[in-house]
Amino acid sequence: MRVAGREVLMLAGANYLDLAGDARVIEAAIAATLEYGTAAGGARLISGNLALHDDLELELARFTHHPAALLFSTGYMANLGVLTTLAGPGDVIVSDSLNHASIIDACRLSGAETRVFRHNEPESLLEVARDLPARGRALLVVDGIYSMDGDHARLSELVPIAREYGMSVVLDDVHGIGVLGATGRGTAELEGVEVDVAIGNLGKAFGSFGAFAACSEQVRELLLNKARSFVFTCGLAPGPAGAARRALEIVETEPERRKLLLERSSQLRAGLRAAGYDTGASTTQVVPALIGTNDRTMALCERALEAGIYAQGIRYPSVPEGTARLRFTPMCSHSAADIDSVVALFAELR
Numbered sequence: 330m331r332v333a334g335r336e337v338l339m340l341a342g343a344n345y346l347d348l349a350g351d352a353r354v355i356e357a358a359i360a361a362t363l364e365y366g367t368a369a370g371g372a373r374l375i376s377g378n379l380a381l382h383d384d385l386e387l388e389l390a391r392f393t394h395h396p397a398a399l400l401f402s403t404g405y406m407a408n409l410g411v412l413t414t415l416a417g418p419g420d421v422i423v424s425d426s427l428n429h430a431s432i433i434d435a436c437r438l439s440g441a442e443t444r445v446f447r448h449n450e451p452e453s454l455l456e457v458a459r460d461l462p463a464r465g466r467a468l469l470v471v472d473g474i475y476s477m478d479g480d481h482a483r484l485s486e487l488v489p490i491a492r493e494y495g496m497s498v499v500l501d502d503v504h505g506i507g508v509l510g511a512t513g514r515g516t517a518e519l520e521g522v523e524v525d526v527a528i529g530n531l532g533k534a535f536g537s538f539g540a541f542a543a544c545s546e547q548v549r550e551l552l553l554n555k556a557r558s559f560v561f562t563c564g565l566a567p568g569p570a571g572a573a574r575r576a577l578e579i580v581e582t583e584p585e586r587r588k589l590l591l592e593r594s595s596q597l598r599a600g601l602r603a604a605g606y607d608t609g610a611s612t613t614q615v616v617p618a619l620i621g622t623n624d625r626t627m628a629l630c631e632r633a634l635e636a637g638i639y640a641q642g643i644r645y646p647s648v649p650e651g652t653a654r655l656r657f658t659p660m661c662s663h664s665a666a667d668i669d670s671v672v673a674l675f676a677e678l679r
Contacts, residue, residue, distance in 0.1 A: 364567070369566060372561065377563055393514055397545060398543045412468070414551055415466070417441055421461055424436055429472055469487065473503070479617055484520035485521055504614075537570075537573040598611055606619070622651070629642070640657050
């Protein structure tokens with residue numbers, strides 16, 4: 330990409346499978362725009378419901394192995410809509426300590442009591458679960474891939490605890506769906522479990538825009554009528570919806586994209602570790618290099634940019650104080666030589 334007039338190698342985006350610039354995806358966006366126009370033209374419960382939306386939801390439900398799906402405008406709005414619909418006063422939401430900001434906000438807005446367990450620790454979840462009140466609903470909500478650390482939820486250990494104690498499971502898998510698992514269904518497929526609601530994002534692996542909640546028919550009907558972040562907003566624009574349909578087809582028919590992405594990520598992680606960087610608990614396409622202070626992190630970020638590598642610095646308060654980092658996010662289209670050049674530069678800079 331070009332930054333301030335200079336060509337640089339991009340390692341700071343979420344276009345993991347490089348579909349945002351794929352000619353087939355672009356053509357599908359154009360075709361949908363020519364057929365339906367540039368906007369849905371209203372909320373979906375009034376005048377903005379398009380056959381295109383219905384078709385995409387059916388395809389996303391099939392892909393994720395859920396009975397139904399509902400589109401939202403953004404991942405943030407999907408989390409707000411799902412959690413504020415499924416939990417309220419008198420209920421309890423059990424949340425991982427490193428969950429995304431949109432989950433934290435949704436918990437607050439729901440009016441439910443929020444109880445937090447230590448990040449990705451089944452033992453801590455069990456402690457919280459044993460103390461749940463007998464009344465009301467209980468939800469477990471976790472990220473699939475933790476976007477600042479690159480580790481994935483230990484669902485094979487967490488979900489059985491949730492089931493034993495009567496919790497429904499909501500998985501925010503915006504970085505996992507399309508990338509992880511044998512068929513790209515995401516973290517739940519990788520971990521061999523089923524969840525009640527899986528939230529996905531069309532603006533990451535699918536190279537488009539928007540989000541969705543995959544769920545049961547009953548939950549979809551509830552969200553359709555009660556989720557304020559769905560009811561009181563325009564339907565997803567036709568262009569992104571058309572692009573997402575084509576991207577989904579490519580994700581399913583070209584598994585080599587996922588394979589290459591994860592291979593490049595492993596190569597980068599191993600190279601950075603060999604160069605002396607702490608990459609934390611990362612096991613996915615999100616690869617942090619923990620630096621420590623904000624100043625050191627941003628200085629390193631700027632020096633890398635000058636040398637032609639765009640790897641964004643992430644600082645407090647986005648991450649805990651003292652854990653500022655560079656966050657690398659490779660794409661399937663990066664070559665092995667690209668990754669070698671990144672590792673060589675950062676070894677020199679360190």
